[in-house]
Amino acid sequence: MSEGSRRTEAQAGTPAPAGRRAVVVGGGLAGITAALALADAGLRVTLLEGRPRLGGLAFSFRRGELTVDNGQHVYLRCCTAYRWFLDRIEGAALAPLQSRLDVPVVDVAKPEGRRLGRLRRDPLPVPLHLGRSLAAYPHLSLAERAAVGRAALALKALDPTDPALDDQDFGGWLTAHGQSARAVEALWDLVGVATLNAVAGDASLGLAAMVFKTGLLSDPGAADIGWAHVPLGELHDRLARKALDSAGVRTEVRSRVTSLSSNGNGTWSVQVPGETLHADAVVLAVPQRETYDLLPQGALDAPGRLLDIGTAPILNLHVVYDRKVLARPFFAALGTPVQWVFDRTDASGLGAGQYLALSQSAAQDDIDAPVADLRARYLPELERLIPGTRGAVVRDFFVTRERTATFAPTPGVGRLRPGARTKSPGLYLAGAWTATGWPATMESAVRSGVSAADAALSALGRPRPSRLFAFEEAA
Numbered sequence: 001m002s003e004g005s006r007r008t009e010a011q012a013g014t015p016a017p018a019g020r021r022a023v024v025v026g027g028g029l030a031g032i033t034a035a036l037a038l039a040d041a042g043l044r045v046t047l048l049e050g051r052p053r054l055g056g057l058a059f060s061f062r063r064g065e066l067t068v069d070n071g072q073h074v075y076l077r078c079c080t081a082y083r084w085f086l087d088r089i090e091g092a093a094l095a096p097l098q099s100r101l102d103v104p105v106v107d108v109a110k111p112e113g114r115r116l117g118r119l120r121r122d123p124l125p126v127p128l129h130l131g132r133s134l135a136a137y138p139h140l141s142l143a144e145r146a147a148v149g150r151a152a153l154a155l156k157a158l159d160p161t162d163p164a165l166d167d168q169d170f171g172g173w174l175t176a177h178g179q180s181a182r183a184v185e186a187l188w189d190l191v192g193v194a195t196l197n198a199v200a201g202d203a204s205l206g207l208a209a210m211v212f213k214t215g216l217l218s219d220p221g222a223a224d225i226g227w228a229h230v231p232l233g234e235l236h237d238r239l240a241r242k243a244l245d246s247a248g249v250r251t252e253v254r255s256r257v258t259s260l261s262s263n264g265n266g267t268w269s270v271q272v273p274g275e276t277l278h279a280d281a282v283v284l285a286v287p288q289r290e291t292y293d294l295l296p297q298g299a300l301d302a303p304g305r306l307l308d309i310g311t312a313p314i315l316n317l318h319v320v321y322d323r324k325v326l327a328r329p330f331f332a333a334l335g336t337p338v339q340w341v342f343d344r345t346d347a348s349g350l351g352a353g354q355y356l357a358l359s360q361s362a363a364q365d366d367i368d369a370p371v372a373d374l375r376a377r378y379l380p381e382l383e384r385l386i387p388g389t390r391g392a393v394v395r396d397f398f399v400t401r402e403r404t405a406t407f408a409p410t411p412g413v414g415r416l417r418p419g420a421r422t423k424s425p426g427l428y429l430a431g432a433w434t435a436t437g438w439p440a441t442m443e444s445a446v447r448s449g450v451s452a453a454d455a456a457l458s459a460l461g462r463p464r465p466s467r468l469f470a471f472e473e474a475a
Contacts, residue, residue: 028056031285033449039247040465050256060233078222079443097226109335160210166414170208171201285430310408315363320396325388406440
């Protein structure tokens with residue numbers, strides 16, 4: 001939009017003619033989803049993003065010949081909202097799901113040749129679908145496997161929406177249900193750290209119960225893993241922007257909102273440098289601190305609670321070798337600081353050699369460590385885990401850090417997470433940190449965008465787009 005047209009609208013000081021309008025602040029998955037849903041319902045939508053790209057914290061950048069994701073993101077078959085999002089932007093084929101859950105787990109403490117175990121499912125009803133895998137899982141003793149089965153049945157009986165569960169920590173619950181430290185490391189944290197971004201002792205029982213019940217104990221295929229086989233920017237920026245354009249959404253990047261205010265007549269004014277936008281509905285789809293800074297007085301009963309929602313870091317280590325060193329697409333590790341390793345060679349566009357990405361969740365101890373220290377610590381660990389790296393030349397080693405990657409899923413966080421509606425008519429909240437019932441995942445972000453759009457459309461008397469029913473039907 002030209003500066004002249006911006007000045008014209010700003011100077012007019014009056015809403016543009018006919019038609020309901022919405023402004024969405026934030027171009028991550030939550031904001032993109034809200035914008036698409038509102039546009040599909042016939043609203044004139046403007047999406048504002050302060051960064052030069054869309055995608056929020058799931059994005060890509062260039063480094064020499066590589067296209068690099070800032071971090072490894074995966075989703076599960078039970079993530080029906082994110083799957084709807086992929087379909088909506090016509091990107092599902094670029095982020096396929098496994099045909100059946102299969103997670104290689106390597107225990108570096110065991111002798112070579114006996115290190116590999118697998119967590120995989122059979123085509124059987126819940127909970128039998130995991131029975132054979134658990135019975136044969138070599139990283140737990142027979143007694144530990146039996147105790148895991150009993151704990152899983154007890155977990156299945158919990159109601160994740162019970163507020164009392166949110167006040168308890170998952171680690172204490174596991175101990176009370178006979179789980180050894182080894183079982184926590186080799187199974188519960190193997191899954192929980194990657195999905196919750198916290199170890200069991202630091203995680204809300206309510207959120208942990210939701211993750212395990214939904215992912216492992218709801219449907220045989222619920223935990224099948226999907227991930228992007230292209231750079232995340234191809235999905236969350238290029239294809240998302242194409243979908244927004246097709247829906248008629250005006251998308252402005254490098255456009256940071258400085259303030260928003262109610263006009264007192266049911267409409268809102270959103271201020272960006274050089275322009276004032278007028279809207280019947282505003283969706284704030286930005287992190288909790290930025291939301292706090294933009295919220296008008298009275299929008300929430302206790303806005304300070306937003307600042308009490310902690311954050312948790314994720315560290316990603318990127319290693320480029322001069323040759324192929326790993327045959328499988330990914331694996332999880334035990335007995336080592338390494339958590340999950342993914343092959344990103346094809347997705348990055350690397351022409352020769354192999355590019356591995358290490359995803360390190362709950363990375364408080366390493367998030368600020370110098371690159372040289374991380375290299376000295378983790379490269380020998382990869383040599384212990386992957387025999388093919390021994391003798392291979394490391395062509396590049398670099399680090400991406402997301403210090404506030406997710407909200408911290410600590411006990412009690414549930415009461416701090418606000419819903420989509422505020423006390424200010426026409427103002428709505430979205431973001432993975434809002435009250436979706438999910439931890440801070442791509443699924444939570446998309447669900448929050450749907451919830452905010454639903455609330456806005458309901459208040460405006462607009463029917464919900466039929467497209468939004470797709471992920472609920474899948475669920």
